[in-house]
Amino acid sequence: MRILVTGGAGFIGSEYVRMLLGAPGGSAADVPALDPTGVTVLDALTYSGNMANLAPVADDPRLRFVRGDIRDAALVDEVVAGHDVIVHFAAESHVDRSIAGAAPFVTTNVVGTQTLLDAALRHGTSRFVHVSTDEVYGSIETGSWTESWPLSPNSPYSASKAASDLLVLAYHRTHGLDVVVTRCSNNYGPYQFPEKVIPLFVTNLLDGGTVPLYGDGGNVRDWLHVHDHCRGIALVQQKGRAGEVYNIGGGTELTNKELTGRLLEACGAGWDRVVPVADRKGHDRRYSLDITKISQELGYAPSVDLEQGLAETVRWYRENRAWWEPLKTASAAQAGA
Known part of the structure; x- marks a missing residue:
């Protein structure tokens, strides 16, 4: 089986590639045996x-x-040929960036997905796994979203992902393409780009800096270790029903203020390092996924305890400055340009 992984040099995509290829110290033992004969990473x-x-x-x-x-149709057509499965991670994904400028999110997340779908259709790809987000559902005060919940995205990012979800499902209904869609809660773990909240806070604190806390800190997120997310995707790739959506959650909800407190403690810092900032435009108040479907149909359950996962993540960033320091330096230079 030959697998094409789009966005495979990114945070979640690279975890999936390392898992598929059984990286040393990786997590192949507790994931489905997909046994790829080849893995191609397509990444811009x-x-x-x-x-x-x-x-x-x-x-x-x-x-x-x-x-x-x-979005390069000629290249995508060439790369897709000969692959049995496409696992599609590639996306613009940072909400704040989408608020500042939505165009790259629409062209990459929507047009790019359509370009891949057309190529998959032409070449007879046997399965198209589309990796999406719980943000397409909007915000929920109580309870948890099931896969049948109406989509109600509130940011340009989540709107572009909702559009791509609908395109993927439409190709199944219109053309009979074998597709599955996954929607995950907030991911964390090693190799996450340091603009996201956990690596941003950890690296700032390790450098003796401050961290920004939006609004009253009461926004609630369900936290999912990237390893568990990729295990869930592997199950869906192997056994998910064509044309279906599967939620993948971590099962641990925290307010942003509670998360901040845990990260401060893990880094040996106090609340004097926290700087309140104005709330994000259209900031969703609470996310919560119901994972009954993937649990009952495919046997998924999160395996990484949040306390353990956060401790290991903080330790990874502490021990891998050579990975993240150049990224933060480059981001700071770009912001000042």
Whole structure:
């Protein structure tokens, strides 16, 4: 089986590639045995794509890397040919960036996905796994979203992902393409680009800096370790029903203020390091996924305890300054340009 992973040099995509190829110290033992004969990574290496994320498997003869944009129809057509499965991670994904400028989110997340779908249809791809987000549901005061919940995105980012979800499902209903969609809660873990809240806070605190806390800190998120997320995707790739959506959650909800407190403690810092900032425009108050469907149908359950996962994540950033310091330096230089 040959698998094409779009966005495979990013945070979640690279975890999936390392898992598929059984990276040393990785997590292949508790994931479905997908046994790929080859894995191709297609990644544009924008600011959040990083070849260092693939270093643990760089010497695996089954790995092929192609630098390119999913909006490039000619390249996508060439790369898709000969692959049995596409696992589609590639996306613009940072909400704040989408508020500042939505165009890249629409073209990459919507047009790029359509370009991949057309190529998959032409080449008879046997399965298309589309990786999405719980943010397409909007915000929920009580209870948890099931997969049948109406989509109500509140940011340009989540709107573009909702549009791509609907396109993927439409290709199944219109053309009979074998597709599955996954929607995850907030991910954390090693190799996450340091603009996201956990690596941003951890690296700022390790450097003796401050951290920004939006609004009253009462926004609630369900936290999912990237390893568990990729285990869930692997189950869906292997056993998910065509044309279906599967929620993948971590099962632990925290307010942003509670998360901040845990990160301060893990880094040996106090609340004097927290700077309140104005709330984000259209900031969703609470996310919560119901994972009954994937649990009952595919046997999924999160395995990484949040306390353990956060401790290991903080330790990874503490021990891997050579990975994240250049990224923060480059981001700071770009912001000041």
